[in-house]
Amino acid sequence: MKKCPKCGRVVDDEMVICPFCAELLYDPKTQTKTEFVNIHLVRWLLLLSLVIPLVGFIMAVSLKKKYPLISKIIVKFATFGIAILGMLFILGIICYIALTLSGVTFL
Numbered sequence: 381m382k383k384c385p386k387c388g389r390v391v392d393d394e395m396v397i398c399p400f401c402a403e404l405l406y407d408p409k410t411q412t413k414t415e416f417v418n419i420h421l422v423r424w425l426l427l428l429s430l431v432i433p434l435v436g437f438i439m440a441v442s443l444k445k446k447y448p449l450i451s452k453i454i455v456k457f458a459t460f461g462i463a464i465l466g467m468l469f470i471l472g473i474i475c476y477i478a479l480t481l482s483g484v485t486f487l
Contacts, residue, residue, distance in 0.1 A: 396483030422472045429468045433461030 381390050386403035395405055436458030444451040 422475050425468055426465075426472050429461065429465040433458045433465060436461060 382393055382395075382405065383389070384391055384398040384401060384403055384405060387398060387401040389398070389400050391398055391400075391405065397403070398405055436454050440451045440454040440458060443454070
């Protein structure tokens with residue numbers, strides 16, 4: 381348990397903001413960089429999951445006349461990639477909300 385520097389009430393050690401007076405209970409300058417890495421990882425995963433299926437669709441369209449079978453296979457994998465994108469997008473939103481609720485600040 382720790383004390384709030386503003387109101388002096390006792391709060392849990394895991395609290396980031398005092399529930400009584402809304403004072404920050406940590407020093408943002410000493411916050412570790414690992415908290416900032418989490419959101420960047422999620423952003424990169426979302427970006428990659430968007431780019432890879434788009435490249436697949438472009439390849440499928442460009443190879444459609446010369447290699448129709450390969451084009452169909454690429455379209456199937458790109459469609460699978462779009463489904464993964466949807467799941468990663470939902471997971472990214474859940475991670476963003478969870479990190480925000482836990483008191484992580486984003487750059």
